[in-house]
Amino acid sequence: MAEFLVGAAAFILAMVALGLLRILRGPGDADRIMAAQLLGTGGIAAVLLLGTANAERATLDVALTLALLAAFAAFAFVKAKLAQTPGESRTADGP
Amino acid sequence: MNLFLDLWTVVAVVAGAFFFFAGTVGLLRFPDSLTRLHALTKADTLGLGLVVLGLLPQMDSVSAGLKLMCIWLLLLLSGATAAQWIARTLRQGNPGP
Numbered sequence: 001m002a003e004f005l006v007g008a009a010a011f012i013l014a015m016v017a018l019g020l021l022r023i024l025r026g027p028g029d030a031d032r033i034m035a036a037q038l039l040g041t042g043g044i045a046a047v048l049l050l051g052t053a054n055a056e057r058a059t060l061d062v063a064l065t066l067a068l069l070a071a072f073a074a075f076a077f078v079k080a081k082l083a084q085t086p087g088e089s090r091t092a093d094g095p
Numbered sequence: 096m097n098l099f100l101d102l103w104t105v106v107a108v109v110a111g112a113f114f115f116f117a118g119t120v121g122l123l124r125f126p127d128s129l130t131r132l133h134a135l136t137k138a139d140t141l142g143l144g145l146v147v148l149g150l151l152p153q154m155d156s157v158s159a160g161l162k163l164m165c166i167w168l169l170l171l172l173s174g175a176t177a178a179q180w181i182a183r184t185l186r187q188g189n190p191g192p
Contacts, residue, residue: 001101001104001153004105004108005104008108008109008111008112008146011112011115011116012111012112012115012142015112015115015118015119016115016119018119018123019118019119019122019123019135021123022122022123022131028128028185030128030132030181030184030185031128031131033181034122034128034131034132034181035122037135037136037139037174037177038118038122038135038139041139041140041142041143041170041174042115042139044143044166044170045111045115045142045143045146048146048147048150048163048166049108049146049150052150052153052154055155057159060159060162060163060166061162063166064162064165064169067166067169067173068169068173070170070173071169071170071173071174071176071177074173074177074180074181075177075180077181077184078177078180078181078183078184081184082183082184082187
């Protein structure tokens with residue numbers, strides 16, 4: 001079972017690495033932050049798989065922290081992006 | 096019983112890995128930012144959910160399983176919210192139809 005889990009983690013990490021090509025190609029900032037989000041989600045999945053393969057309990061806490069950081073990264077991006085456009089107020093609520 | 100649980104893990108993790116693959120293909124191949132956002136956020140959340148479901152039977156205690164579920168719940172909430180907000184930054188320059 002451990003070999004299978006490590007293999008699955010390697011596959012997911014390879015997919016994340018491919019997805020990072022989107023950071024190179026752009027074209028917009030939003031596309032780049034999406035690739036970073038993919039890195040967050042895929043990283044959590046890989047950490048969980050590797051931690052289970054090695055029966056290492058502490059990796060659960062690492063994954064929890066990664067999940068929190070991925071969320072903060074996206075929200076910081078959105079806040080900066082909405083703040084720099086004069087037309088729209090930052091706290092405007094949508095339709 | 097053990098064999099059944101291991102089989103469950105293999106099936107769910109393979110399905111999760113497939114959805115990660117689908118998310119990456121969508122992120123690289125779809126033509127504009129909104130469709131890429133759609134492909135990425137849905138496929139990724141589902142992929143992680145399936146991986147978590149697959150790993151649940153391998154956990155050695157109930158608290159570890161609960162923590163695993165917490166990670167998934169946190170990612171579900173933050174992923175869905177972040178996707179809406181990113182779409183909003185995409186729409187603000189160009190109100191669309």
